Amino acid sequence: MAKKTYRSMDDFAAACGVSRPTLSKYFDDPTQIKEVTRKRIEAALKKSNFEPNLFARHLNRKRTKNIGILVPTMSDPFYVQVVSLIELELRAKGFWPVQISSHTRPELEEEAVRTLLSLKVAGAIVAPLGAGSRRSALARLTDAIPVVCFDSPSAFDLPFVGNDNAQSVAAIVQYLCRSGEPPVFLDVPHMMANTNERTESYRATMRREGHEPLVIECESSPSWEFERLGYEQMQRMFARGGLPGKTLLCANDRFAFGAMAAAFASGLKIGRAEGCDIRIAGHDDHPLSRYTCPSLTTMAQNAPEIAAKAVELLLKSVEDEEADRKVAPSRVILEATLVMRESA
């Protein structure tokens, strides 16, 4: 069925059966109008070729100097670190950051988008929730304001800044192979696109190095409590008779913390020194990874550059928006650095 086309906001308002001011209000801030009216407008939008973004953008031209930052959770220090850097960078450039977390819940990500729109932010930097994201939530945001993604790319064709997981996992796998027994990969549940990239890079690198890859999938149900997942997975392996190898590469540092705690509780000595029983490595260079016992060998994402590039791309989009220029979305992929410590 061909979608209906409307010439103007008035035409479309009439078709929705709402007044023109109500329709304006909807594009300006969907939370200001009654839910029943909102639903009517949204149903009409689906059946039409009407381009709300064009109108929304004009309506919203008078925006604030506020920039929204939306992440899945602030309980993960990687997000905290990047968000802090983004905030400081924005403030240095005369913008005011406003941070909202979706608490890893799709319905709260959708609410967070509504809140950001009601605050009339000039743009947003978003780490999408991944598999759980509701497409409609991010669509509403990108229709209204410039958006840049970081950490995990979105289903939309948006500017993106992230870690080069192929490079970073290859670097640590090569290091572990060079310095001892090739690693077994302890994976996390795949909730985001970047976890796939890490697992694939592990497999490819092991084969290139002439070793058979061995990926241990996490059997706990998906969760963002990675320390607990790592602890439980190790306990399961111990219960089944022991570990599958003497070198474990964990998909992230938080999972490695849990794995280390479980190994320690089982009486194993962790480290690369003489007389140790097991090597454990992580990925991300969590702020606490230098203070674990022993300190954790890991890959440091280039957080300062991720933050700087995300802000740069966003402010460029905001300017282009103001100048009515359309630019192709950029993609910035940054290499990580091996941090050799005592654990592996």
Added chain:
Amino acid sequence: MAKKTYRSMDDFAAACGVSRPTLSKYFDDPTQIKEVTRKRIEAALKKSNFEPNLFARHLNRKRTKNIGILVPTMSDPFYVQVVSLIELELRAKGFWPVQISSHTRPELEEEAVRTLLSLKVAGAIVAPLGAGSRRSALARLTDAIPVVCFDSPSAFDLPFVGNDNAQSVAAIVQYLCRSGEPPVFLDVPHMMANTNERTESYRATMRREGHEPLVIECESSPSWEFERLGYEQMQRMFARGGLPGKTLLCANDRFAFGAMAAAFASGLKIGRAEGCDIRIAGHDDHPLSRYTCPSLTTMAQNAPEIAAKAVELLLKSVEDEEADRKVAPSRVILEATLVMRESA
């Protein structure tokens, strides 16, 4: 010199030499007007008995459902934990949280206040920066909207929710005395009121238990990087010939993480088990404290209740505000729970 009194907004605008709409704008959102004008109004305010809050409140009556949350830093998982709980509680009650961090910098705390006012939040829950806070920043916020403090009380007479540091430190000192050598207290720099409370409770409890208190002051310059401070302080003590005792109570868990890492690096075996060299305990029940090697004995603040009470007090203040009721500020002090793990 008696301060000048004004009867109305018009009178006061005339005295400032600004138009009435500009003055309204100032109370509505000080960031909307030129700095030179803002300074002129602020100078006039200081010399008068004019009560901006009254007018500001009337002007701002049409506020949003947004609630601001302002904390010194999100790099501290205690704030992350309480903020997350506050956010979920607010959302459950139909309010939308907006989080801003002052990155432990007084000038950014002041900017954060301006941002919150420009967002027209209906109220704010604040963990003040402590010693570094600029009095003017918080004054502007409390003049305009209801504010509740948590973690560390403010210099103002505001509703407050926090941990009972006298009780919590007494509980862990008693436990440590009961189960082994009395503890030495490794203190953090005193940037907030609640750190004094902890040190005083340690001293008082040790005396009550019949032991001489020994407080090791942190010699690093004040910083929120507590893990680093703990690590450095231990290194200093090792360099001077050794530790002052076999049981160390750290002022918070993050400091304890650093202390544990330094003890481990020096070859000491940490724990309460037979054959261990040193016991280390913390305070706060940091999310990672159960995953350290060994797991950390600590006091768990009642984070869920701190969050619930802060939201309850704030929403009550918002209602009272709307009903033009004046109520006495409340103070809720919550007990913490001993979490016995392997480190002490």
